[in-house]
Amino acid sequence: MRIAYITAGAGGMYCGSCMHDNTLAAALLKSGRDVVLVPVFTPIRTDEPDVSIDKVYYGGINVYLQQKTKFFRRLPRFLDRVLDSPGLLRFLIRTPKSADEEVGRITVSVLEGEHGAQTKELDKLLAGLSSIKPDLVNLPNAMFLGVAKPIREELGLPVVCNLSGEDLFLETLMEPYRTRSLELIRNAAKHVNGFVVGNKYYGDYAVKHFGIPEDRLRVIPFGIRMEDSSGSHLISPGSEGDFTIGYLARICREKGLHVLCDAFARLRAEGRSCRLRIAGYLGANDRGYLDQLTKKMRGLELDQHFDVLTNVSREDKLGFLGSLSVLSVPTVYQESKGLYLLEAWATGLPVIQPDHGCFPEMIEASGGGLLFRPDDASDLANSLARLMDDRELRVSLGGRGRQAVLDSLTDRSMAERTWSLYEEVVGGENRLRTNRSLAKE
Numbered sequence: 001m002r003i004a005y006i007t008a009g010a011g012g013m014y015c016g017s018c019m020h021d022n023t024l025a026a027a028l029l030k031s032g033r034d035v036v037l038v039p040v041f042t043p044i045r046t047d048e049p050d051v052s053i054d055k056v057y058y059g060g061i062n063v064y065l066q067q068k069t070k071f072f073r074r075l076p077r078f079l080d081r082v083l084d085s086p087g088l089l090r091f092l093i094r095t096p097k098s099a100d101e102e103v104g105r106i107t108v109s110v111l112e113g114e115h116g117a118q119t120k121e122l123d124k125l126l127a128g129l130s131s132i133k134p135d136l137v138n139l140p141n142a143m144f145l146g147v148a149k150p151i152r153e154e155l156g157l158p159v160v161c162n163l164s165g166e167d168l169f170l171e172t173l174m175e176p177y178r179t180r181s182l183e184l185i186r187n188a189a190k191h192v193n194g195f196v197v198g199n200k201y202y203g204d205y206a207v208k209h210f211g212i213p214e215d216r217l218r219v220i221p222f223g224i225r226m227e228d229s230s231g232s233h234l235i236s237p238g239s240e241g242d243f244t245i246g247y248l249a250r251i252c253r254e255k256g257l258h259v260l261c262d263a264f265a266r267l268r269a270e271g272r273s274c275r276l277r278i279a280g281y282l283g284a285n286d287r288g289y290l291d292q293l294t295k296k297m298r299g300l301e302l303d304q305h306f307d308v309l310t311n312v313s314r315e316d317k318l319g320f321l322g323s324l325s326v327l328s329v330p331t332v333y334q335e336s337k338g339l340y341l342l343e344a345w346a347t348g349l350p351v352i353q354p355d356h357g358c359f360p361e362m363i364e365a366s367g368g369g370l371l372f373r374p375d376d377a378s379d380l381a382n383s384l385a386r387l388m389d390d391r392e393l394r395v396s397l398g399g400r401g402r403q404a405v406l407d408s409l410t411d412r413s414m415a416e417r418t419w420s421l422y423e424e425v426v427g428g429e430n431r432l433r434t435n436r437s438l439a440k441e
Contacts, residue, residue, distance in 0.1 A: 002034040003422055004134035007052060008141060009042030014250070014281040014311070016337045017164055018044040020198075020222055021140065026051045027223075027415035036132050040125075040144065047314035048225065057125045058110070058118065067106050067117045104177025111184035113146030122147060126154055135426050142166045142210060143181070145188035158193045158429040160421065163206050164336050168254065170209075171333075186211040193425045196418070198222045201358045202336040218421050223414030224342045226405065243274040243388050246324035246349075248317065248340045251278065251310065252286045256330035256354070261293050262377035263330075263384060265300055272388065275305045279320045282310040321347045325394065326387050328352040332375055338362055341369070342409055345401030350394050352383045366409075368401020 007021035022044060025037040029051060037052040041059070044052055109116035116122075125147060129137060137151050139161040148159045166185075170178055189195075189210060195217050197203040203217045245264055249255045257278065264276040282290060290308065297306045309320060321327070327344040329335075334357030341362055344351050351369035353359040363369045370386070372379040387394050 001136070001422065001426060002036070002132070002134045003028075003136050003138060004036050004038055004129050004132050005138040006038045006040055006057075006140050006144065007044055008144065009039050009044045009056070011042050012045055013283060014045055014047065016339045017140065017162070019046045019048070020164075020337070020339065021162075022046045022048060022051060023223070023225060023411050024414055024418060027225075027411035028419060031412070031415055031419075033415070033419055036134070038128070038132075040140070047312075047317060055128070057128055058121045067102070067109055101174060101177075104174050104181075107143060107173065108177050108180050108184065111143065111146040111181055111188065113148075113188070114150055116146060122150060126150060129155060129157075136160060136422055138162065138422075139192075142185045142189075142206075143169065145185055145192065148188050148191040152191050158425050159191065160194045160196060160425060161192045163195050163197050163202060163210075163212075167202075167205055167209070167336060168333055182209065192216070193429065194218055194421060196220050196421065198337060199358045199361050201334075201361050205336070220414060220417045220421070221409055222337060222339055222342060223409050223411045224339065224346060224405065225411050226346055243272075243325045244323055245274060245276050245384060246320065246327045246344075247276070247278045247280070247329055248320065248327060248343065249280045249329045250286075251280045251282045251290050251308075253289055254331065254333050255280075256332045256375070257289075258293060259330040259332070259375060259377050259380060260328055261297065263328075263380040264306075265297075265302060266377060266381040267384060267388075268300075268302055268305065270385075272385065274384075274388065275307075276302075277307055277309075277320065277323060279309040279312050279317065317343070318347070321349060324349055326350050326352060326384065328380065328384070330354050330372075330374075330380055331357065333357070335359065341366075341401075342405055344368075345398070345405045345409075348395075348398040348402045350387060350397035350401065352380065352387070366401050366404035368397055368404060370397070 005021065005025055007018050010018060022037065025035050026048065028035045039052045039056045043056060044050060110118060114122060129151065134157065136158050139145065139148065139159060142161065142163055143166060145161060151157055151159055170181060173181060189212050195206065195212055197206060197217060197219055198221055200219055203219055206212045206217065207214055247257055247260055251257060264274065267274050297303050309316065312320060321344060327340065327349055328351065329340055331354060336358055338358050341351050345366060345368045353363065353369060353371060354374035355371040356374045360371060363371060370383045372383045
């Protein structure tokens, strides 16, 4: 059985979804399964070895130009290939703000599939999939569901779709594009054999907002590589004198870094000895946000106890996690993934997260952290102080988190569950075809 797994690049940004896709595909390949990881929009960016093919479909430049004018919809294919060059896409594409009207138009057009402005891109994708000869196609997210019907009708292939992160994108999409996108997603969902979500929280969201029947949803928790995660915090969890609070995520307002900075300032004002370390991807649109926080820390004379690492490698990330006493990413929106929790737990590091989104479910299942009232810096500071004062609790929470990852949240366990779903879907499709043939006879 061969799988064509489509993954959506994020314009040069480290993205939790494409990092998850690459980790899953790599684990499947390592286990001897036949998977082809196919990028769309832009090449993916990951801090692990990239296993995707060196070809991009629905290249962001072509998608944009074909939306703008009919001239580029008739451009010769050899010029299309130039515009779809992975190197050129890496150089030119930047992730746009989802509130832009142009983003709304493109989103709707891609969801319209064969009726949208990017029909040439759809034809190239179908031809590429046909040459791969897969038994099943895995789509990256609901925003790409416009290709599901053509894949099923023209290639006769079953389709599985991942669901993750569409909520944040759709909620910031301007009208009328948000309403139209939701309508198109609901209409296209009937052409998909099964949907994969990382947790029950997001499955409930998909049922409510996308109209997806519960019996077509499969919860497959995210998993991570564990080969180079030592669990060092269980051996040396730090002392009260060098308590270090960490943040590991994209540096932006949505991830709530300002809430963590306020909590840290409160702890320092109480005379507590602690540091704040920040690491993550910093895009051009968020530099002003970080500058404001840095200026605030400097004004409070905390800049000597505060540092920032941007665009870290995997080696940098592991070293960064090893320097922490606790991790907190206090998102102001309801997070649907939370991969950074798994990364923290893999090293035996406890976490403190807002009581919303997928966090309550993840922390209850693992026992690896504490919850605080969302957007409440005072309550976050209290929780941090609790761990500061209780070394045994830190070790206990971190140990439970690491054991939960080892037991069921590794890349291998994620790969086995996903492959089981693929076998189930392909097997069901084959039985349906057999029954149809028998009925005709």
